[in-house]
Structure formats: structure tokens, C-alpha cells
Amino acid sequence: MSRTLPNIIITGTPGTGKTSHSELLAERTGLKHLSINDVVKEKECHEGWDDEYQSWIVDEDKLLDAIEDEVKQGGYIIDWHACDLFPKSWIDLVVVLRVDTATLYDRLTERKYPEVKLQENMDAEIMEVLLQEAKEAYDEEIVVELQSTTADEMESNVDRIVQWFEQWKNNNAQ
Numbered sequence: 001m002s003r004t005l006p007n008i009i010i011t012g013t014p015g016t017g018k019t020s021h022s023e024l025l026a027e028r029t030g031l032k033h034l035s036i037n038d039v040v041k042e043k044e045c046h047e048g049w050d051d052e053y054q055s056w057i058v059d060e061d062k063l064l065d066a067i068e069d070e071v072k073q074g075g076y077i078i079d080w081h082a083c084d085l086f087p088k089s090w091i092d093l094v095v096v097l098r099v100d101t102a103t104l105y106d107r108l109t110e111r112k113y114p115e116v117k118l119q120e121n122m123d124a125e126i127m128e129v130l131l132q133e134a135k136e137a138y139d140e141e142i143v144v145e146l147q148s149t150t151a152d153e154m155e156s157n158v159d160r161i162v163q164w165f166e167q168w169k170n171n172n173a174q
């Protein structure tokens with residue numbers, strides 16, 4: 001089925017700016033912001049709460065079933081800290097946000113993350129885990145790495161994605 005609007009994944013380590021970017025992008029493009037955290041909670045796509053990590057244990061099959069019909073139609077910004085579970089055929093662009101480690105440390109400390117979760121996320125950012133995951137799961141030409149340390153960077157990232165969106169619509173006009 002061909003889509004008239006694209007689907008974009010905005011991914012990255014927690015605290016890199018996925019929600020902020022997704023909200024701005026939704027305003028500018030009219031695409032719908034799909035916060036996977038909210039879907040997991042609202043549609044109960046989980047197997048319970050992990051106390052140590054202070055997060056839901058996600059049931060990926062249930063999650064995919066919950067969003068499949070909507071997402072396949074196109075027009076979504078998928079905001080989550082993982083990306084390789086979404087089928088390749090659903091996705092047109094994968095944006096991986098990156099941030100310098102000192103800034104990430106400050107952002108996560110401000111959120112009062114448990115120590116184990118803070119450390120794991122810092123390691124994930126340093127080891128480029130999300131970038132590798134995206135490159136392995138999708139064609140490299142649709143994976144874009146963008147820096148998200150400053151407000152100027154966020155603004156230029158959003159401009160760049162809006163430009164991509166306009167181009168996609170021109171290329172896919174029926």
C-alpha cells in the first residue's frame with residue numbers, strides 16, 4: 001500500500017530531545033506525534049513495571065498490533081528510544097538524535113533517574129547503541145544522525161526534517 005504521507009522515527013537515548021523535536025515537527029508538518037511511551041501505558045502493551053529501572057516492560061508484539069492499522073496509513077512521527085522493532089516497510093526516515101555526554105548527564109540527573117538507569121543510558125550514548133541499531137535495521141540512506149545539544153541545533157534539525165518532508169511529498173504526489 002502506498003502512503004500519501006511519510007512515517008518518520010525520531011529515536012535516540014532518553015534525554016536526547018525526541019519529544020521536543022517531535023512536538024515541533026508535528027506543529028510544522030501536521031504529521032501526528034505518536035509517543036510510544038504513551039501508547040504502551042494507555043493500551044497496556046506491557047508485562048508489568050520494572051522497579052529497578054522505573055519503566056514498563058514492553059510487550060513488543062502487542063505494541064505493534066496496537067499501532068499497525070494507523071501507522072501503515074502514513075503520517076506519523078514515531079517517538080521512542082528503540083527503533084528496530086518497527087517493520088522496514090512502515091518507515092520512510094529514521095532520525096537518530098545525539099548529544100554530548102556532559103549535557104546528557106545533566107539532563108538525566110535533572111530527571112532524577114535511578115543510578116542504574118542513568119549509567120546505562122550514558123553508556124548507550126557513548127557506545128552509539130541507537131545509531132548502530134538504526135543502521136542495522138534500516139537502509140543506511142534513510143538513517144540520519146543529528147546533534148541535539150543546543151537549541152540552535154534543534155531548530156536547524158527541525159528545518160532540515162521539514163525540508164525532507166516537503167521533498168517526500170513532491171516525490172510521492174499522485
Ligand SMILES: Nc1ncnc2c1ncn2[C@@H]1O[C@H](COP(=O)(O)OP(=O)(O)OP(=O)(O)O)[C@@H](O)[C@H]1O
Pocket residue numbers: 012013014015016017018019020021081107147148149150151152153154
Ligand atoms: N537540542 C536541545 N537543546 C536544548 N535543550 C534540549 C535539546 N533537546 C532536548 N532538550 C531538553 O532536554 C530535556 C529532554 O528532552 P526530551 O524530553 O525532548 O528528550 P527525550 O529524548 O524525548 O526523552 P525521553 O526518551 O525520556 O522521552 C528537555 O528538558 C528538553 O527541553
